[in-house]
Amino acid sequence: MTLVPEIAQLGDQVLRKKAEAVDNVHDIEIRRIIDVMQNTLSTTSGVGIAAPQIGESKRIIIIASRPTPRYPSAPLMEPTVMINPDFKLLSETREKDWEGCLSIPGIRALVPRYQEILIQYTDIQGGSVEAKLNGFVARIFQHEIDHLEGKTYLDRVENNAEIFAESEFFKLICDSRGN
Numbered sequence: 751m752t753l754v755p756e757i758a759q760l761g762d763q764v765l766r767k768k769a770e771a772v773d774n775v776h777d778i779e780i781r782r783i784i785d786v787m788q789n790t791l792s793t794t795s796g797v798g799i800a801a802p803q804i805g806e807s808k809r810i811i812i813i814a815s816r817p818t819p820r821y822p823s824a825p826l827m828e829p830t831v832m833i834n835p836d837f838k839l840l841s842e843t844r845e846k847d848w849e850g851c852l853s854i855p856g857i858r859a860l861v862p863r864y865q866e867i868l869i870q871y872t873d874i875q876g877g878s879v880e881a882k883l884n885g886f887v888a889r890i891f892q893h894e895i896d897h898l899e900g901k902t903y904l905d906r907v908e909n910n911a912e913i914f915a916e917s918e919f920f921k922l923i924c925d926s927r928g929n
């Protein structure tokens with residue numbers, strides 16, 4: 751059984767460090783970190799996680815877009831482990847949408863993100879993968895990559911008035927859907 755650690759919370763210095771590249775995806779320690787990340791993510795209703803959030807300063811993220819109580823309209827995809835991920839812009843277009851973070855409980859904010867990106871990463875077998883992402887999944891990717899650079903989404907908020915308590919965010923979302 752793999753232990754599920756506490757998720758690092760805003761203020762923890764591990765969230766402010768630039769994470770180290772992974773040299774060998776088959777390394778037993780890297781495997782252990784990926785296992786812990788998968789287990790941790792599955793116990794939450796988050797849609798992504800980065801290794802620094804479990805206290806490991808390594809360039810590993812998991813994207814797992816799925817509709818959850820936290821993100822009811824998220825598209826469904828297989829959870830994907832991405833090692834040493836990077837991206838290029840396919841368009842300069844940015845759009846603001848709501849984000850939250852397991853490391854910053856109780857808060858949501860509007861964050862501008864690029865809408866169309868070309869990503870590149872190493873998969874868990876060591877293969878090199880390239881893919882186009884857009885919309886919400888591209889947003890999750892950019893959010894998780896920020897964690898590898900020691901940034902959080904709050905650093906990208908353009909206006910403090912666009913930071914909401916989660917309770918107010920849910921009121922807003924319910925109101926805008928007319929229920």
Ligand code: ZN
Pocket residue numbers: 850851852853893897
């Ligand atoms: Zn986060």
